[in-house]
Structure formats: structure tokens, C-alpha cells
Amino acid sequence: MGILEVKGVGKRFGGLQALGDVNLSVNERSVHAIIGPNGAGKSTLLNCLVGKLIPDTGSVMFDGQSVLGRKPHEINQMGISRVFQTPEIFGDLSVQENVMIPCFAKRDGAFELNAFSPALGQKDILAQAEEILEDVNMADKRHMHAASLSRGDKRRLEMAMCLVQQPKLLLLDEPTAGMARADTNNTIDLLKEIHEKRDITMAIIEHDMHVVFSLAQRITVLAQGTPLVEDTPENIKGHPKVREAYLGEAH
Amino acid sequence: MLGLNSKDFRLFLVVIGLTLFAPVLLNPFPTESGLAQFNAGYPDLMQRFVIFGIFAIGFNILFGLTGYLSFGHAAFLGVGSYAAVWMFKLLSYNVLPAIALSVIVAAIFSLAIGFVSLRRSGIYFSILTLAFAQMSFALAYSVLSNPKFNLTNGETGLQVYNDDPQIFHSDRLPDLPHLFGLSMRASTDIALGPWTFTLNAGYYLSAVFMVAAFYIAIRLFRSPFGMMLRAIKTNQTRLNYTGLNSRPYTLAAFVISGAYAGLAGGLLAAMDPLAGAERMQWTASGEVVLMTILGGAGTLIGPILGSGLIKYFENIFSKINDDVLHSWFAFMPDGLEDAMVFIVHPFVGKGWHLTLGIVFMLVVIFLPGGLVEGGQRLWRWITGANRKKSDDQDTKHAPHAAE
Ligand SMILES: Nc1ncnc2c1ncn2[C@@H]1O[C@H](COP(=O)(O)OP(=O)(O)OP(=O)(O)O)[C@@H](O)[C@H]1O
Numbered sequence: 001m002g003i004l005e006v007k008g009v010g011k012r013f014g015g016l017q018a019l020g021d022v023n024l025s026v027n028e029r030s031v032h033a034i035i036g037p038n039g040a041g042k043s044t045l046l047n048c049l050v051g052k053l054i055p056d057t058g059s060v061m062f063d064g065q066s067v068l069g070r071k072p073h074e075i076n077q078m079g080i081s082r083v084f085q086t087p088e089i090f091g092d093l094s095v096q097e098n099v100m101i102p103c104f105a106k107r108d109g110a111f112e113l114n115a116f117s118p119a120l121g122q123k124d125i126l127a128q129a130e131e132i133l134e135d136v137n138m139a140d141k142r143h144m145h146a147a148s149l150s151r152g153d154k155r156r157l158e159m160a161m162c163l164v165q166q167p168k169l170l171l172l173d174e175p176t177a178g179m180a181r182a183d184t185n186n187t188i189d190l191l192k193e194i195h196e197k198r199d200i201t202m203a204i205i206e207h208d209m210h211v212v213f214s215l216a217q218r219i220t221v222l223a224q225g226t227p228l229v230e231d232t233p234e235n236i237k238g239h240p241k242v243r244e245a246y247l248g249e250a251h
Numbered sequence: 252m253l254g255l256n257s258k259d260f261r262l263f264l265v266v267i268g269l270t271l272f273a274p275v276l277l278n279p280f281p282t283e284s285g286l287a288q289f290n291a292g293y294p295d296l297m298q299r300f301v302i303f304g305i306f307a308i309g310f311n312i313l314f315g316l317t318g319y320l321s322f323g324h325a326a327f328l329g330v331g332s333y334a335a336v337w338m339f340k341l342l343s344y345n346v347l348p349a350i351a352l353s354v355i356v357a358a359i360f361s362l363a364i365g366f367v368s369l370r371r372s373g374i375y376f377s378i379l380t381l382a383f384a385q386m387s388f389a390l391a392y393s394v395l396s397n398p399k400f401n402l403t404n405g406e407t408g409l410q411v412y413n414d415d416p417q418i419f420h421s422d423r424l425p426d427l428p429h430l431f432g433l434s435m436r437a438s439t440d441i442a443l444g445p446w447t448f449t450l451n452a453g454y455y456l457s458a459v460f461m462v463a464a465f466y467i468a469i470r471l472f473r474s475p476f477g478m479m480l481r482a483i484k485t486n487q488t489r490l491n492y493t494g495l496n497s498r499p500y501t502l503a504a505f506v507i508s509g510a511y512a513g514l515a516g517g518l519l520a521a522m523d524p525l526a527g528a529e530r531m532q533w534t535a536s537g538e539v540v541l542m543t544i545l546g547g548a549g550t551l552i553g554p555i556l557g558s559g560l561i562k563y564f565e566n567i568f569s570k571i572n573d574d575v576l577h578s579w580f581a582f583m584p585d586g587l588e589d590a591m592v593f594i595v596h597p598f599v600g601k602g603w604h605l606t607l608g609i610v611f612m613l614v615v616i617f618l619p620g621g622l623v624e625g626g627q628r629l630w631r632w633i634t635g636a637n638r639k640k641s642d643d644q645d646t647k648h649a650p651h652a653a654e
Pocket residue numbers: 013016018036037038039040041042043044045085
């Protein structure tokens with residue numbers, strides 16, 4: 001049994017079958033990559049996991065509990081954090097505040113009327129925020145307006161916001177898209193380090209094969225809403241069906 | 252100091268100083284001078300400054316922080332006034348129980364309205380709050396005022412009559428709102444050369460409440476709760492996927508701002524023990540929106556400035572009539588004098604709304620951050636030496652829910 005068990009999930013948008021009959025099992029403490037061409041349904045699958053969409057059929061179990069029908073904040077409180085394909089950050093707040101908010105969510109739960117003590121007086125939260133900003137090399141930008149960051153920095157900030165919660169499962173939707181080569185390599189190192197240090201299970205969607213093969217222990221190939229194969233990176237590389245459906249295009 | 256960082260503490264001291272010395276600061280012109288009509292330091296107007304300041308400070312907690320634009324907050328102010336007058340009728344003219352009940356009733360009322368309205372966001376939220384406020388207005392104006400069940404006394408407005416119970420009233424107490432015997436109308440005139448300053452009990456009571464309301468607002472702005480409210484304004488989706496439920500946060504902000512409105516309503520009744528339905532009308536709800544935006548939504552002191560400016564226009568500009576204009580331009584040749592009066596006439600007296608409208612448009616277009624932004628720019632311009640440096644910093648650093 002994996003920590004995440006997706007069984008027979010299907011989702012239709014009008015006439016478009018975005019997800020067919022998806023089965024996916026992510027083992028605890030592994031890095032599982034989901035690859036596939038544009039429009040394959042990868043983001044749709046993640047949306048079904050975090051409560052943004054409710055699948056038409058099938059079940060999604062996380063840590064032994066169903067996530068279907070739960071609200072996004074409840075699913076996050078169960079231990080799933082997500083990095084979006086286009087960065088979702090608090091643009092009007094400072095970088096530091098951006099990472100403090102997930103710390104509060106983790107410490108105080110979905111709602112806490114903490115309206116009288118200064119936010120900047122919470123030593124534990126500040127320390128966590130500072131540590132993760134060091135980890136992603138953004139400590140010197142802590143007072144910057146998040147909206148004024150570069151695209152790559154926005155992604156790293158969003159990743160920091162998810163990592164600081166120490167989720168049981170981290171979902172990453174193309175975390176290196178729009179990053180320069182050097183930044184991509186930094187991100188790979190960061191994710192590797194986080195994975196080793198904190199034992200976080202990760203499911204990662206990625207177009208960059210370099211990233212996929214550096215990180216993943218298992219890979220699922222999705223095409224037109226259905227999984228083609230699921231296997232180890234070595235086997236995926238040589239798989240004829242995959243070459244045809246995906247790598248053929250990418251290379 | 253007092254749990255505030257040094258910058259906020261300074262701002263707090265400035266506000267205390269301004270409210271304490273308002274009777275002097277707002278009366279800069281000698282009583283006999285031609286400019287005395289621009290003096291705003293008389294009790295009635297000063298009370299309005301601070302009471303509507305409270306209203307706007309509370310509104311800003313909802314609108315300035317979360318971005319949810321309510322068009323119905325006057326309903327909470329009106330409910331507060333009614334609650335206070337009922338306390339006068341039933342218990343006594345003591346203002347403390349009246350004000351306490353205003354806050355409680357307005358908070359409960361806003362909990363109910365907020366619970367329903369916050370199911371929607373954006374324009375739909377605004378329309379829902381507007382609809383609720385207009386319903387409240389209609390209820391107060393006619394439905395809840397019939398011989399069998401007269402809660403609001405309809406058109407006449409709710410007031411205290413001789414045959415009301417007033418169970419704690421005694422002959423030793425004033426027949427007007429009072430604080431343990433100190434009448435809210437009690438005033439002392441201080442003559443200082445050609446100037447006269449009026450110190451009024453009602454004003455100082457309201458001022459104490461405003462200072463307290465302002466202090467709570469600062470604490471709230473800087474708290475984790477305030478941070479979540481600002482996060483809701485910039486990206487509610489992210490907040491939800493970060494494990495926070497935005498609904499109770501917005502509802503709490505709504506109820507807090509409703510309670511502030513109720514406090515303002517209670518104080519209005521404490522200054523003048525009469526509550527009318529027109530206090531709940533949509534124009535009154537719109538006014539607090541204007542105050543907040545004019546002063547600077549999301550800033551700490553903006554709402555106070557905005558409400559001050561609007562109340563000043565309403566009470567001072569509206570009093571300038573043609574006679575006054577003629578006396579101003581009397582030094583000109585007759586034809587020119589008439590021409591000038593003709594040009595200025597539409598903007599003053601009954602036309603004060605026109606001037607206010609123009610000021611509002613100019614502020615929104617050129618100073619989106621309101622008067623506070625204007626003040627900051629002015630300050631930077633005066634301290635021009637550091638100009639380059641601070642400009643750089645401004646683009647790089649997040650404006651920390653500025654003063
Ligand atoms: N909310 C929606 N309503 C209608 N159609 C949608 C919706 N979301 C996704 N789709 C469609 O579903 C299909 C799968 O989309 P999805 O975003 O999951 O692809 P993807 O694999 O993430 O692609 P990419 O690599 O470009 O991100 C696409 O054809 C898309 O247009």
C-alpha cells in the first residue's frame with residue numbers, strides 16, 4: 001500500500017475525457033514522477049488530489065483516508081502541499097510573510113483568532129521561516145515584495161512555502177519550468193536534499209527529463225488521460241511505447 | 252511599547268496628541284475673524300470626526316485588509332444607535348450600558364449578515380450586503396414601527412419620552428445622556444486672547460473610544476490574524492491550499508468591523524439621544540467607503556483622515572453661502588466680484604458634494620493610496636535629500652501595511 005492510492009479516477013470536461021481510468025500508487029518516502037505530453041491530464045490529476053476538482057469516478061486515498069469531498073484546506077491539513085504550475089504566492093506580502101503563513105497554518109490549524117499578539121513576535125515561526133529561506137537561498141530577499149520577484153524566485157518561494165510545512169506528500173507541478181539551467185540544478189539539489197533530510201514523499205510533474213531522471217524512483221507516463229506504463233527510470237528510458245508517445249516528441 | 256513596534260507607537264502617540272488637542276488645533280482662527288467659519292473645533296463637529304473615525308477604522312479592517320467591499324455597513328451603525336436609545340428608554344441615560352449594548356447587538360447582527368453574504372465574493376458580496384442594509388432600512392423605517400410593535404418609531408426616529416420606564420433614572424441625574432452624572436453636553440470655554448476653545452465631555456468620551464479603537468486596530472493589523480486577512484486580499488486560493496480556511500477569517504473581520512460600526516452608532520446616540528432610520532440608508536454606507544478610500548484603504552491612519560475630511564466638507568463647506576462669497580471677493584471691482592461668486596457658487600454651500608466628488612476623483616486617479624500616500628509623497632519631497640535612496644527601497648520592500 002502506498003501513501004497515496006489513486007484508483008480508477010476519471011474526469012470529463014464537457015466532451016473531453018481529460019482523465020480516463022487512472023490508477024496510481026505512490027510509495028511512502030519515494031519520489032514519483034508523472035510525465036506526459038501537453039494536455040495529457042497531469043495537472044487535472046493533481047487537481048483531483050488537492051480538492052480543486054472532484055473526479056467523476058474512482059477513489060483517492062491518502063494515508064488510509066479518502067480525500068474526495070474534502071475542502072482544499074482540509075486536505076492540506078492532512079499533509080498534502082502543492083506547488084502550482086503557475087506560481088501561487090501572496091504577491092502583496094513580503095517574502096518572509098509568505099513563508100510565515102504556512103507555518104501558522106501548520107502550528108495553529110485551519111483557523112485561529114490570534115488577533116492581538118504581534119506576528120513578528122512569534123519566535124518559533126520566525127525561526128522556521130528563516131531556516132527555509134536559508135535553504136532556498138532567499139534569506140537576503142526576505143523583505144522584498146513577493147510580486148516583484150523573478151519567475152524563478154517565485155517558484156522557489158512557493159516551494160519554500162510548501163516545504164516549510166513538512167508535508168507528508170509534496171505535489172510539484174513543473175517546479176523548474178521557466179527557470180534558468182543553473183536554477184534548475186539548484187532546485188534538483190534542493191529537492192534531493194529535502195527528500196533525504198526530511199523523508200518527504202514527492203509526486204512531481206515535469207517536462208525536463210534531466211530533472212525527472214535525477215530525482216525519480218518511479219515514473220508514470222500519462223497520455224490522453226490514461227497511464228501508459230509505470231516503471232523505474234531505467235526501464236522507462238528504453239520503453240518503446242513511451243518513446244513513441246512521449247520521448248519521441250521531446251527528443 | 253504597549254506591544255507596538257516603535258514606529259506604530261509613535262503613530263499612536265501622534266493620534267493621541269491630535270485628539271487631545273483637537274479643540275485647539277481645529278480652532279486656528281480667532282473667534283471674531285472672517286475666517287472663523289472655517290474653524291471646526293466645536294463639540295458637535297469634533298464628535299462627528301472621532302465617531303465616524305471609529306466607523307471608518309472598523310470598515311478598514313474588513314475592506315482595507317481583506318478587500319471585501321461591504322456596501323451595507325451603515326446598517327450596523329443604525330442598529331447600534333437604536334440599541335443605545337432603547338437602553339436610555341429602559342434603564343437610564345447612562346451612556347456606558349447603552350454603548351455596550353450597541354456593540355453587542357451590532358456584532359450579532361453582523362454575524363448573521365456576514366454569514367450569508369460571505370458565501371459570495373467580489374461584486375456579489377457587495378450587492379448582498381447592500382440588499383441586507385436596504386432591507387434593514389425598510390424594516391426600521393416602516394415595518395418595525397406600528398402601534399402594536401414599535402421598535403424603531405419609524406419616520407420620527409426613536410427617542411426617549413417622559414412615560415418611558417428609565418428604571419435607574421433619578422432626579423439628581425441630568426435629563427440627557429451622561430456618564431455617571433457628567434452630562435455629555437457639559438462644556439468649558441477657555442478664552443485665550445482673541446481665541447475661544449471649547450472642551451466638551453461628549454467629545455472627550457468619544458475620543459477615548461476612538462483612541463482605544465485605533466489601538467486595537469494597530470494590534471490587529473500586526474497580528475497573525477491581520478496577516479491572514481491581507482493574504483486573503485492578495486491570493487485566497489493560495490491561502491486555502493496552504494491549509495487555512497478563509498471563511499472564518501473573513502467572517503471574524505466582518506463581525507469586528509460590524510462591532511466598530513455599532514460602537515460608532517452607540518456614540519452618536521450618546522451625543523444626541525435620537526436614532527433615525529436614515530442612518531442605515533445606502534448613502535451612509537457609501538460614505539464610509541469614500542472615507543476609507545479617500546484616506547487610504549489598508550493604512551492605519553487613513554480612515555481617520557478620510558472621515559475627518561468628509562465631515563469637514565459636509566459641515567464647513569456646506570455653510571458657505573453667497574453672502575460669504577461676496578464678502579470674500581468684495582475687494583474686486585463689482586463686475587468681477589459677481590463673476591467670481593458665480594464661478595465659485597456651485598462648489599460651495601449646497602454644492603459641497605461637487606467639490607468632494609472632484610477631490611475624490613483626483614485622489615483616486617493621482618493618489619491610489621489615498622491621503623496617506625499623498626502625505627508620504629509630500630514628506631519625501633520635503634526631505635528631498637534622501638529621495639533617491641528611499642525611492643529605491645520603496646520598490647524593493649513590501650509596504651508594511653503602511654501608517
Ligand atoms: N477546468 C477545465 N475545464 C475544461 N477543460 C479543462 C480544464 N482543465 C483542464 N482541461 C483540459 O483537460 C486537458 C488536460 O489538461 P491538463 O492541464 O491536465 O494537462 P497537462 O497534462 O497538465 O498539460 P501541460 O503539460 O500543458 O500542463 C486539456 O485538454 C485541458 O484543456
